[in-house]
Amino acid sequence: MADVSSNPNSASDTLTLDGIRDSLIRQENSIVYSLIERARFPLNRQIYLQNNASIPGFSGSLVEFIVRETEAIQAKAGRYENPEENPFFPESLPLPLVLNPHKYPKDLHPSGASINMNKAIWEFYFNKFLPLLVADGDDGNYAATAASDLACLQTLSRRIHCGKYVAEVKFRDAPKEYETPIRSKERDTLMKLLTFEAVEEMVKKRVERKAMVFGQEVTLNNTNEGGKHSIDPSLASRLYSEWVMPLTKEVEVEYLLCRLE
Numbered sequence: 001m002a003d004v005s006s007n008p009n010s011a012s013d014t015l016t017l018d019g020i021r022d023s024l025i026r027q028e029n030s031i032v033y034s035l036i037e038r039a040r041f042p043l044n045r046q047i048y049l050q051n052n053a054s055i056p057g058f059s060g061s062l063v064e065f066i067v068r069e070t071e072a073i074q075a076k077a078g079r080y081e082n083p084e085e086n087p088f089f090p091e092s093l094p095l096p097l098v099l100n101p102h103k104y105p106k107d108l109h110p111s112g113a114s115i116n117m118n119k120a121i122w123e124f125y126f127n128k129f130l131p132l133l134v135a136d137g138d139d140g141n142y143a144a145t146a147a148s149d150l151a152c153l154q155t156l157s158r159r160i161h162c163g164k165y166v167a168e169v170k171f172r173d174a175p176k177e178y179e180t181p182i183r184s185k186e187r188d189t190l191m192k193l194l195t196f197e198a199v200e201e202m203v204k205k206r207v208e209r210k211a212m213v214f215g216q217e218v219t220l221n222n223t224n225e226g227g228k229h230s231i232d233p234s235l236a237s238r239l240y241s242e243w244v245m246p247l248t249k250e251v252e253v254e255y256l257l258c259r260l261e
């Protein structure tokens, strides 16, 4: 059992399916808020172009620069010692500098713990989702825009990689059911076993509602759910149905496939 319950976004504070689902519900808030923050800025295409950051000695995009540098500093502070956190640029991250680091519980099977789906997250977020979220245009707020992309990436990554904990618990709850398809590497059977369509429908509806409530204009006289919203609520639901939940389940399948190693 984990001892990180002081972190309300943690999946591992209670290793039960209900406990992890509670954590996923709380993480929806972080995701929706991060999208609302990003949607304050237009696309600001410049920050995604290679060789356009004008940073001596760095040839990537400005967003890549912000993500790499932030991850490096957070690695020094111990962020990636937490098995729920996965870096986008894991190669050559500095070692943690903190003395007496927190001892995170080892709830995950070692082979599955290192699964990292961040390339796919980066790809869908920038190439597919972002153009739907923000208006085209350029307001020059490049560093702030890149920082808000980083916040979106980190909250999405944390949520999607919680699939490791979901898979661990589902396996522990029914090891006999999972064992045969794991041994014969039947991805489709595993996918069917771990899918709960009714839960997914609830998630989609709740996320849409959260985007509506969190993104509405609040006045002293009334709250107006029917009025203007910071982001299109149906886009939040689409984010979950097209990318977040499928990738969470892909993490689950990958994790299960190495669960008996």
Ligand SMILES: C=C(O[C@@H]1C=C(C(=O)O)C=C[C@H]1O)C(=O)O
Binding pocket: 021, 024, 166, 194, 195, 196, 197, 199, 200, 203, 244, 245, 246, 248, 249
């Ligand atoms: C995460 C779970 O596994 C699957 C993925 C879900 C999701 O990403 O929200 C929801 C239900 C399941 O189909 C779960 O069972 O809670």
